[in-house]
Amino acid sequence: MTGPVATSTTGATTAAPAGHLAAQARALVAIGRQSVRSALAVRSEVLVSGVAVLVRVVLVILVWRAVYGSTPEVVGVDRSTAVAYAVLGAVFTNVLNPFWRSSLEVRVRQGRIAVDLLRPVGLVPQTLAQQVGTTAAAVPRCVLAVLLALVIGALQAPAGGVLGLLAFAVSTVLGVAVALLCNLVVAMTAFWTLEVGGALMVYRAVAQFASGALIPLWFMPGWLRGTLEWLPFQAQVFTPLSVYFGTVRGWDAVGAVAVQALWVVLLALLAQLVWSRALHRVVVQGG
Amino acid sequence: MAEPPADGAAGTAAREPWRPQLREVSPLRAWWVLMATSLRVVFAYRSNLLNTALGSVALQGSQLLFVGVLLHRFEQVGGWGFGEVALLFAMRLCAHAVCTVPFGQHSAIDFLINEGDYDRLLLRPVSPFLQMLAWRFNPGSLGDLSLGVVVLVVAARLAPVEWTAGAVVLLVLAILAGGLVEAGVQFALSSLSFRLRATWSLKVTVDTTFADFGPYPLGVFGTVGSLALTFVLPLAFIAYLPATALLGRTDELLLPAWAAYSSLLVGPLVFWGGYRAFVHQSRHYDSPAG
Amino acid sequence: MIRAEGLVKEFTRPVRRTGPLAGVRSLLTRERVTTRAVDGVSFTVDRGELVGYLGPNGAGKSTTIKMLTGVLVPTAGTVEVDGRVPWRDRTRNARGIGVVFGQRTQLWHDLPLRDSFELVAKLYGLDQPDYQRALGRFTELLDLHEFLDTPVRGLSLGQRMRGDLTAAMLYGPPLLYLDEPTVGLDVVAKARIREFVAETNAVDGTTVVLTTHDLVDVERLCRRVLLIDHGQVLYDGDLAALRRRYVxxxxxxxxxxxxxxxxxxxxxxxxxxxxxxxxxxxxxxxxxxxxxxxxxxxxxxxxxxxxxxxxxxxxxxxxxxxxxxxxxxxxxxxx
CATH class of the missing domain: 3.30.70 (Alpha-Beta Plaits)
Structure with missing residues (x-):
């Protein structure tokens, strides 16, 4: 999931010859790889992020085991499911809500946006390719964390066998897409205010909680859960994990994935709209 | 010399050598002069101030919400009820604010070193450590402080504690000491920047570990976990240990009961140790090539 | 004023890999490479001298200046400035030197120029009356009237340089380091800066060490030059003699x-x-x-x-x- 994903979601490319499209795709793959490389550039950083996710996984396991104590089941969720959910939630949030700031914001702030606009590849695809690259760089440490959880028996294979695994994979990809698009829209506020730091922090906090990465929506009071189900955040983490644990299955699972796909489309349109407004702003005000 | 004099250069004031007498400036005064300036700059940009403070409130608030939902469902965590966990959370957050409001600029160290701004600090007759702390002011820390105080006031009513004068004094001292523990740890991590070039993830990891796992009674982490979070990463000293003293729960400690008060001593010690580590490692500073 | 003997500065950096899987490979390697930026530099500068310190990019100029100012600790050799070892007695040394970098301002970006000066005065322990006198004097000398209340980020390069020079001389240091003070300036601005430096040297008796790539600076200001390349001193002496000897x-x-x-x-x-x-x-x-x-x-x-x-x-x-x-x-x- 590098370049092609990015191009298809933006719709920024209009009717262009096939050779041109291929060149764009190559450029995007290069950008993605570059950001993988820069994410892995400093050894101490890589080691620390690796150890960090492992420690976090162990700690959430301990907390959730303690929370359950000897209670076998709360609101229909048993202890092992809750623990396993917490593990995957920690892993997901590690990838989807990192503390990095979007390259877009940095470029706007430094006034480099005018140069970026002149490049043959659109700015939005560029930004997405970078985000995908950074996300991809996080995959190895997450695989490690999942393996650790499997070894210490805090996680089981997904419900529903091979088909279940496939559904989980599809739902995860869509969840990542929703998260990246949300990130992009928030980062684009940089065109209106130079201080996106606060907005990104609020977004990160809301997304973490509302996506169900910290605590599953199952445990939330009815009114809260009802509200969160209408927001795009639950499509980032809660939906893939519900598929994983088989709490939605069969046609319900298909429906949940369809809702995710709908969010991808809606957010892509929103991003496009915000982007055209931003572009107008840059053109009128000269960046 | 070969050029014609510019306007004003011929003025009479310029003719006598300029060698003024300089007073000694105490480090504390220098720090305050710089800090006051940073504060003035921050308060000049109101929208940014509000924006960033709100971000911090949201970040800490999401954790509060999480703990709230958890207790709403499970009623207790590790044997601690809602009021007790609330007090622990509030003490941790207030201690965090004690760390971030005056000392939060340790987070600038990577930037200072890699962008060469640390050179600039070394050219001034003030300790670079103090200059770093006053480098800028992070308005987010005001978010930590305000949320912390609000939650503390509420939690103090909910917690099963009789608020005698002694208890209030212990609470205040414990929060201050907890802030010193956190600051000391972050200073020590910052000192690694002089060798590693990037300690940002390390610091964020420790910061979020404190924030996310601070509100639980240590017992939930098991024996190994508790010991690790006491002696490897001194989370226990930030709020948990003194909280057990306030809540009369010292019998659940793996350590003797007096250990509940040890953070009052450990705080200043860790703070001093972190500062010394910073000063020591700063000798390895290699200014980046111009 | 300055005495440097056998100054050496080495930098050790991890080896950067290129090619496929470069990131992973540099992650696994512990290989480090040591470079010698300054390799046995010795010289003395007397009180009141104005010395040009020249060399191509990467010759070791900045590294030397950083050792003289107390920013860097020498790997070997000794350095003494006004009887003090700069890095060991850094704070005291800092009070006695002014430093101006052409490339990077020492002023506070978000503050008006005047506030930056006030801060400098407070940090260096300049009394209020002295500060007022100094401000008046430098405002006059460098013609700062027009932009004294402009935030530093809004200044032109030439104005910023004049601000930086003032900030460096406000507390009357007997020693001034100038690192490319005229880089990027127009002819008039350059002339003004040179005139100020010459005046500072002549009237205040301030010792000046000037690094520059602009040889007009050198010809107008320096009687003595130090030429350095590959971390070693190639020439130390009279500028006219060099020219004679050379061509x-x-x-x-x-x-x-x-x-x-x-x-x-x-x-x-x-x-x-x-x-x-x-x-x-x-x-x-x-x-x-x-x-x-x-x-x-x-x-x-x-x-x-x-x-x-x-x-x-x-x-x-x-x-x-x-x-x-x-x-x-x-x-x-x-x-």
Whole structure:
């Protein structure tokens, strides 16, 4: 999931010859790889992020085991499911809500946006390719964390066998897409205010909680859960994990994935709209 | 010399050598002069101030919400009820604010070193450590402080504690000491920047570990976990240990009961140790090539 | 004022890999490479001197300056500034020096220039009356009136440099380091800065160490230069002597009245260097090159004008630029 994903979601490319499209795709793959490389550039950083996710996984396991104590089941969720959910939630949030700031914001702030606009590849695809690259760089440490959880028996294979695994994979990809698009829209506020730091922090906090990465929506009071189900955040983490644990299955699972796909489309349109407004702003005000 | 004099250069004031007498400036005064300036700059940009403070409130608030939902469902965590966990959370957050409001600029160290701004600090007759702390002011820390105080006031009513004068004094001292523990740890991590070039993830990891796992009674982490979070990463000293003293729960400690008060001593010690580590490692500073 | 002996500074950095899987490979390697930026530099600077410290990019200039100012700790060798070891007695040293970097401001970006000065005054322990006097003096000298209340980020480069110079001299340090103070400035701004530096040196007796790539700075300001390359001192001494030693010739440039003036006669002790003719040349320009130590200039002039009908003549010394360029490219100074 590098370049092609990015191009298809933006719709920024209009009717262009096939050779041109291929060149764009190559450029995007290069950008993605570059950001993988820069994410892995400093050894101490890589080691620390690796150890960090492992420690976090162990700690959430301990907390959730303690929370359950000897209670076998709360609101229909048993202890092992809750623990396993917490593990995957920690892993997901590690990838989807990192503390990095979007390259877009940095470029706007430094006034480099005018140069970026002149490049043959659109700015939005560029930004997405970078985000995908950074996300991809996080995959190895997450695989490690999942393996650790499997070894210490805090996680089981997904419900529903091979088909279940496939559904989980599809739902995860869509969840990542929703998260990246949300990130992009928030980062684009940089065109209106130079201080996106606060907005990104609020977004990160809301997304973490509302996506169900910290605590599953199952445990939330009815009114809260009802509200969160209408927001795009639950499509980032809660939906893939519900598929994983088989709490939605069969046609319900298909429906949940369809809702995710709908969010991808809606957010892509929103991003496009915000982007055209931003572009107008840059053109009128000269960046 | 070969050029014609510019306007004003011929003025009479310029003719006598300029060698003024300089007073000694105490480090504390220098720090305050710089800090006051940073504060003035921050308060000049109101929208940014509000924006960033709100971000911090949201970040800490999401954790509060999480703990709230958890207790709403499970009623207790590790044997601690809602009021007790609330007090622990509030003490941790207030201690965090004690760390971030005056000392939060340790987070600038990577930037200072890699962008060469640390050179600039070394050219001034003030300790670079103090200059770093006053480098800028992070308005987010005001978010930590305000949320912390609000939650503390509420939690103090909910917690099963009789608020005698002694208890209030212990609470205040414990929060201050907890802030010193956190600051000391972050200073020590910052000192690694002089060798590693990037300690940002390390610091964020420790910061979020404190924030996310601070509100639980240590017992939930098991024996190994508790010991690790006491002696490897001194989370226990930030709020948990003194909280057990306030809540009369010292019998659940793996350590003797007096250990509940040890953070009052450990705080200043860790703070001093972190500062010394910073000063020591700063000798390895290699200014980046111009 | 400054005494450096056998100064050495080494930097150790991890090896950067290139090629496929570069990231992963540099992650796994522990290989480090040591480079010697300054390699045994010794010199002294006396009180009141104005010394040009020259060298190509990467020669070790900045590293030396950083050791002199107490920013870097030398790997080996000793350095003493006004009787103090800068890195060991850093704070005290900092109070006695002014430092200006052309590339990077020392001022506070978000503050008006005046506030930056006030901060400097407080940090260096300048009394209020002294500060007012200093402010008046430098405002006058560097003509700061117009932008004293402008935030630093809104200043032009030239204005910022004047602000930086003021901030560095406000507390009257006896020693001033200038690192490329005129880089990027226009001719007028450059002249103003040079004039200020010369004045500071002459009137206040401030010792000045100047690094620059602008050789006009050097020619206008410095009597003595230190040339450094590959971390080693190539030349330390009088600028005029260097020029003499280096290019022991002088050119007599003559414009002949007619193109077909017959065969050129080179007087004894001279050689003829013919200039490529440009489209604008209406007459023939000929250069007679000679060694003024061997053949006096008047004699050459007399000899040439006796042989040819001349409409214009000029005597030129080779410019410093050519001298420096040759030293850099050959890597050594001729004996």
């Amino acid at each position: 022991p010739y002088r050119d007599l440039v003559v414009t002949l009245a007619r193109e077909d003036d017959g065969p050129l006669v080179a007087p004894p002790g001279t050689t003829v260097v013919e200039r490529p003719r440009s489209a604008r040349d209406t007459a023939r320009v000929v250069v007679f090159r000679f060694d003024p130590a061997q053949t006096p200039t008047p004699a050459v002039v007399a000899a040439v004008t006796a042989e040819h009908e001349v409409v214009d003549l000029d005597v030129t010394d080779p410019d410093l630029e050519a001298v420096i360029a040759e030293i850099y490219s050959s890597g050594r100074v001729r004996a």
